[in-house]
Amino acid sequence: MEDIKILFFYYLGEALLLVFVGLALFGRRLSWPRLLAVSGAYGFSIWVVRGVYKIYGIPFGSHTLILTLLLFLWIKFIGKMDWDIAVGASLTGMTLILLGSWFTDFIVNKLNIKWRLILDNLWLHILFGYTENIFLILMLALNKFFNFTFVKAFNIGAD
Amino acid sequence: MINKRQILFLNLIQLQVFLSCYLAISYLNHSMAHIFEIPAIIVVIIVVLVGLLCLLTVKELLRLAKKEKDAEIALARLEENRILIDALKAKQHDFANHLQVLYGLFYSGEKSALKSYMKDISKDLNTLDKVASLKSVEVAALICKKMALTENVVIEPVIKTDLGNLSVPPDKMISILGNLMDNAIYEAKKQKDENKVRIEISENDGYYVFEIWNHGHIPPELFDKVFEPGFTTKGKDGSGMGLNIVKNIVKQYGGRLEFVSGEDTGTTFRVYLPQKEEMLSKTN
Structure with a gap:
C-alpha cells in the first residue's frame, strides 16, 4: 500500500475538489458533513484501489474506471443524490481529472523529470498530483465567479 | 425542477x-x-x-x-388565436353599435331603412360566421385581422370549405396567405373606386384552392418576373421576396401557384394546396 500521508495530503484534497466541482456544475451543493463523508470515502477508495493494484502488480489504467464507478456510488448513496446527477457529476469530475493528467504529463516532460523520481518522493508525488487538478480548479473558478453550470450553459429547463 | x-x-x-x-x-x-x-x-x-x-x-x-419545432408552431397558433379573439371582440363592439341603430330605426318607424340595414348586417354576420367556422384557426385569424385592421380596402371573404384537412403547417399557411393578401391590399389601395380584395377558399379534386383577387393588373411584360426574388412593384416599400417565398412554400408542399391578370378582369392569384389524404396517397 502507498504511504498513508498521500491519503491525507493528496487523495482527500483531490476527492473534496472533485466531488464539490462535479456537483456544482450540475447546480447542486452538499452540506459540509455529507461533502466530507463522500470525499473521505472516495479519497480512501483511491488509496485502497491503488494499493491493491501495487500489491498485485496490476498495471495502472483500468483503476480509473473502477474509481469512476466508486465515485458514482458514493455520491449516490452517501451524498443522497439522484442517480442521473451522480452519474453526471462523477463523469464530469473524472473527465476533468483525465485532462489534468495529460497536463501533468506535459509539465513533467517539459521539465525533463523522470516519473520514477516523482513517484518515489512523497512530497513530489503530492505536488505533481495537484497539478492534475488544474481543470477542476478552473471549473471551480468559473462556477464561483461566473455562476457557470451545465444547467445554465445547455438551457436545461423544467419538466 | x-x-x-x-x-x-x-x-x-x-x-x-x-x-x-x-x-x-x-x-x-x-x-x-x-x-x-x-x-x-x-x-x-x-x-x-x-x-x-x-x-x-x-x-x-x-x-x-x-419538440422545438412543435413548440414554435403552438406559439404561432396561440398568437393567431389571440388575434382572432381581439378581432371578434372588436366585432362584438361593432354589433352593439348596430343594435343601437336598429333600435333607433325601429323606434322612429323607418321600416324600409330598418329592413335594408338588417339585410346588410346579416350578410356581414354570415361572412364572419363562415370565417370563424374554418377549422384552420390561423387562416381564420389572419382573414379577421386583415378585415378588422385594413383601412380603405374592403375585404370580401368567400368561404366554401372548412379547411379541415389542410396539410400545410400553420406558420407556412400564414406566410402564403399573408403575402398574397398584403400584395392584393397594396394594389387595392391604389384603386379609388374598386378598392376591394376578394379571398375565396374552396375545394377542388383533393386540393384546397385559395383565390385572392384585386382590381389591379400586372403588365404582361412583367409576367415572367413576378416570382423572381428581389422583384417588386412597391418601390422602397417592398422587399421583392414575398411571391418568391410563397412559390417555394407551395412547391415544397406539393401545391401549385398560378395567376391571371388583365386590365378589365383584375388580378387573381390562385394557390392549390393538397389535402391531407392526397399527400398520403402521393407518399404511398
Missing part, C-alpha cells in the same frame, strides 16, 4: 467524452497495451454499447429538435 431527460442526454454525451479522453490518455501514457490484454469480448461489448449510446444521443437530439 431540472428536466431529467435533458440531464440523461447530457450524461450520454459526457460518457462518450469520458471514454474518448480515457482512451486518448491511455494511448499517450502507453498503457494501451494493457487495455488490450482485456478479453476481446469485453472490448467488443464496450464498443457496441458506446455505439448504441451514440445512436441514442442522435435520436434524442432529433426528438428535441422536433
Whole structure:
C-alpha cells in the first residue's frame, strides 16, 4: 500500500475538489458533513484501489474506471443524490481529472523529470498530483465567479 | 425542477467524452497495451454499447429538435388565436353599435331603412360566421385581422370549405396567405373606386384552392418576373421576396401557384394546396 500521508495530503484534497466541482456544475451543493463523508470515502477508495493494484502488480489504467464507478456510488448513496446527477457529476469530475493528467504529463516532460523520481518522493508525488487538478480548479473558478453550470450553459429547463 | 431527460442526454454525451479522453490518455501514457490484454469480448461489448449510446444521443437530439419545432408552431397558433379573439371582440363592439341603430330605426318607424340595414348586417354576420367556422384557426385569424385592421380596402371573404384537412403547417399557411393578401391590399389601395380584395377558399379534386383577387393588373411584360426574388412593384416599400417565398412554400408542399391578370378582369392569384389524404396517397 502507498504511504498513508498521500491519503491525507493528496487523495482527500483531490476527492473534496472533485466531488464539490462535479456537483456544482450540475447546480447542486452538499452540506459540509455529507461533502466530507463522500470525499473521505472516495479519497480512501483511491488509496485502497491503488494499493491493491501495487500489491498485485496490476498495471495502472483500468483503476480509473473502477474509481469512476466508486465515485458514482458514493455520491449516490452517501451524498443522497439522484442517480442521473451522480452519474453526471462523477463523469464530469473524472473527465476533468483525465485532462489534468495529460497536463501533468506535459509539465513533467517539459521539465525533463523522470516519473520514477516523482513517484518515489512523497512530497513530489503530492505536488505533481495537484497539478492534475488544474481543470477542476478552473471549473471551480468559473462556477464561483461566473455562476457557470451545465444547467445554465445547455438551457436545461423544467419538466 | 431540472428536466431529467435533458440531464440523461447530457450524461450520454459526457460518457462518450469520458471514454474518448480515457482512451486518448491511455494511448499517450502507453498503457494501451494493457487495455488490450482485456478479453476481446469485453472490448467488443464496450464498443457496441458506446455505439448504441451514440445512436441514442442522435435520436434524442432529433426528438428535441422536433419538440422545438412543435413548440414554435403552438406559439404561432396561440398568437393567431389571440388575434382572432381581439378581432371578434372588436366585432362584438361593432354589433352593439348596430343594435343601437336598429333600435333607433325601429323606434322612429323607418321600416324600409330598418329592413335594408338588417339585410346588410346579416350578410356581414354570415361572412364572419363562415370565417370563424374554418377549422384552420390561423387562416381564420389572419382573414379577421386583415378585415378588422385594413383601412380603405374592403375585404370580401368567400368561404366554401372548412379547411379541415389542410396539410400545410400553420406558420407556412400564414406566410402564403399573408403575402398574397398584403400584395392584393397594396394594389387595392391604389384603386379609388374598386378598392376591394376578394379571398375565396374552396375545394377542388383533393386540393384546397385559395383565390385572392384585386382590381389591379400586372403588365404582361412583367409576367415572367413576378416570382423572381428581389422583384417588386412597391418601390422602397417592398422587399421583392414575398411571391418568391410563397412559390417555394407551395412547391415544397406539393401545391401549385398560378395567376391571371388583365386590365378589365383584375388580378387573381390562385394557390392549390393538397389535402391531407392526397399527400398520403402521393407518399404511398
